[in-house]
Amino acid sequence: MIKAKWWIYQIGIPLVLLYAFPWFFNNAHTIHVAQTFLITYIVIVGLNLLVGLSNQLSLGHVGFYAIGAYSSAILTMTVGLNFFVSILISGLIAAVFGAIVALLSLRAKGPYLAMVTIAFGELISIIANRWVNVTGGPAGIKTSVPSLFGFELGQIQYMWFIGLLAIIFTAGATNIFRGRFGRTFTAFGNSEVASEVLGINVRNWKILAFSVSAFLAGVGGGLFAFQNQFISSTTFELNLSIMFLIAVIIGGSGTKIGPIIGTAVIIGLPQFLHNFVDYHLMIFGGILLIALILLPDGIVGAFTKLSYFKKFSSKKVNTDLGILHDDRKATIDLPDGINGKLLELKNISMHFGGLKAIDDVEIEVLGGTVHGIIGPNGSGKSTTVNVLSGVYMPTGGNLLWKGKDITKYAPHGIAQEGITRTFQNLQLFEDMSVLQNVMVGFHRHFKTGFLKNLLYLGQVSKEERYYAQKAYDLLRIVGLEERAHEKASDLPYGEQRLVEIARGLALKPDLLILDEPAAGASPKEIEKIMDVIQRLKNAGLSIILVEHHMDIVMNVCDYITVLDFGKKICEGTPETIQNDPRVIEAYLGGEEVNQLVAGTRSIG
């Protein structure tokens, strides 16, 4: 549900400002600058979505901008479409290229990702420069005066028109920010692997993020094509991509008002500096450098740190969705238990080059049990968990889930089957609140699509409230309801582990893999974690528990598999394991070692 306040701040005030602007600054130059500001702003909103939320880098946005500009020029001038229609189509064309860039850059990281986007941008600008028949090259091509319904738009009207689009796109972006799409973008930007094991197909979502971002850049380019009724390839150079990125970072990446401020800086500064045109680059570079050093979170980020501005803190999505704080007993929503074999590891091996991290391991996990996997450092426990959750594809053997072969499934596929995990090295979504972290866990249960979220229909807010409530209930189960609205990374370690457990439960899993859930926790927190695991066990959840704290393992597990040097050395009930000499040997050192070291002395 959209509140009146939203209409006023998001639509009303901007509209009034936009309409009133020409009355205060009625000269052609200022209006032209305002147009440029608004066009650039639209591009920046899109780039902010990509860089700020999903942590992807693009130094090639000028490519999408150019594609938008040229296609709308061609569609209008050659095909004869209305300019507005052609701009929207150009946005879509740019979006398709966005998807292509996303596909090309899927596996590239760091400087390699930067290079993919740079290469794309450069390729487009070279084509713009050289394909003179179509683009006119540096000499440029003419476009028409924009007209709507037979009316030609004058300079001021065109500014209003761009402003209107900017307001609409901002509203859409805000809606995306606060719903499940924004959450998912942020999630895979924070941790791809954690997103995957919660059922998010990161590849598809990256493509979506790039496409949306490219769409906005394309529309911006289209609008630019009609600003001066002329475009030339000299506009579309790498420098412009860098400027776009500067706007995002200086404004405060991932914040809602960052793009306005960032755009104001890159458009406004040259205006102020036009008397110092010879020192332009120097001043700009100097300001940029100082800003990066002093304000690492951008201008908006720096302000939100001051307590007065904290309530406007724009990185947080509003999650106070009318959660009930009643005394109702929170219940865990779990699928029906399964008896018999749930998961089977058949001769699973994982070799890295010559290293046999796990070798020919057989494990059977029965439904409704807690199955422990233990072993000394380097015995292959983590590798086993990575294989089970699809993070690694085993080099040998098969993984059977309820009799079905899931060996080749990607992590999100395995999550869709109902298996999820926590991480030994915590993989929380750090930019989100505790409640939002858990809400991401419900990913596979959400139904509303992109368009509905863009408009934030009643259905969407209903769904949001429903899952916020459910997430809150899960937090009550792990005892963290008080912390629901805190930033996840601010919690103590032990509690962060509980958040990961709650997030995993949100998936409504058939099998939950806990990877060292007590590592780094204080004794008090360990007690809490143990209690939670015990309660989950009583509720009938099947669990695989990898843990070093033997008190937990011996008390909670029904059955234990012991690994050493990548091989299964024995398995059985806790009593059997505790008394098995092979286990004692694996942990404390074997007789052979002791005798070698100490001559005849042995365990006393």
Place this chain on the structure above:
Amino acid sequence: MELTDILKAIINGLVYGSVYAIIAQGYYITFITTKTLNFGQGDFVMLGSLIGLSTFMTITATGGGVWIAFIASLLLVIVILGICGWGLEQVAIRPLKSWHSIGWILSTVAVSMIVRNVAMLIWGRDVLMAPSPFGRAILDLGILKIRYHDIFVLVSAAVIMLLLYVFLKKSLFGKALEAVAFNREAASLMGINPRLMASIAFIIAGILAGVGGVLVGPMVHPGAFIGLFLGLKAFAVAIIGGIENPRGIFIGGLLLGVLENLFTLYSTSMKEAAAFFLILVILAVLPQGLFGKRVKEKF
């Protein structure tokens, strides 16, 4: 098309490619030690070529010999660009909170803007003519004519690669630099200060850019705005070869140089596009470059 044209294109490609490779080694050295690199490396190259040119012209104008002028300008460029590299690390890399964010991309770009502006104020906006110490002398091999400067560049590139190799593998500081790159924590347990090594890495990167600039000067027309194109080519070379593999970078440089010049035989516009198209194809298939290591992440 004749064989001579193809041979000529290949030689030309090797010459350009080896200059790209020299500049790109600077990316390698800073990236392995700090996981950052100078996105404005190209502007350092530009600075090197212009300082070199001015020194060369000043000395020859006052009656100094060509070779004295050349060596003096090379030495001056090494000193100044070394200082620039050190300064860059101080102002644009060290103060940033996190090396993993993309802040360093923008902060080094910011420095490059300043450098470009300074160069523009000193040398103006236009491109200049830079003479080679060999003048326009040409080696005539019958089927093929090669400029002496081109041969000089090839030989210099080989010498620089060799020096770099000797420095990294044989000198104690080189070994320490590699140790930091391989394992920062273990290196500091040996008493090696990783921050000092970061400074040294950037100094070397600056010097490589400067030397690259001196060599490339007579091949292009140097001017305040040539940095972007050179930096971009060198970056492409580093990425194609695999940024953590110096030999890969060298091969990548030669490969890109030669392919580019072979494409020129068909059309000059294809030359420019081909490089970037090649990069997209390579990275789509091998996201770590041709010779980069693949790392398996652990969770």
Place this chain on the structure above:
Amino acid sequence: MLQVQDLSVSYGQASALHRVSLEVNEGEIVAVIGPNGAGKTTLLKAITGLLKAKEGTILYKGNEILGTPAHKILGYGLSHVPQGRQVFGDQSVEDNLILGAFTIKKEKQKIQELIEREYERFPRLKERRSQHAGTLSGGEQQMLAVSRALMSDPDLVILDEPSMGLSPIFVKQIFDTLIELKKSGKTVMVVEQLAMAALAISDRAYVLQVGEVKLHGESRELLRDNSLVKTYLGSK
């Protein structure tokens, strides 16, 4: 020689060590044992400056070394053999040794002598002097790691799980080396998971569990203590 008092360390929000106190006297071998995740590695890293401690003091020969960056620690005569060996895999065995002597880089003659001394200690290393360290077997890498740490001629050597992933023969060899080091007047502090073997060669030991010292005393006494197995395998 080394005095650690009330040392607490945390990783972000995670508490890894809680008010740990221990002492290493000159000429001793002191073992720190305990199950995985007890904080043994954290303790060593805090001592040599790889980790920042939250509170406490670390005195080495009477000087406070808490907060000294890792690369300066070696200058005090304290050398750390890290867990998992961490040899420089891309460089030759001999280069690894030379890097170990980085702090005395000027004294070429002495470095050569030290290298010869280490080759005498582990003849295997001499055979493989020009081979890349990454191509050595686990046991050989451990020898190299120990030798590399000795190249600066330290007074106190601390080792983090030198037996990890090694076959018994190599464990024996490494442990023998520790006894030899003691005989040659050096002080040794060793963190181990092979508790029994570590107790057998050490003079005194500390048992760490969940970031706290649970037991400490003469190694001979601890060997007879039945509660040790329980700390490792839990109780039900």
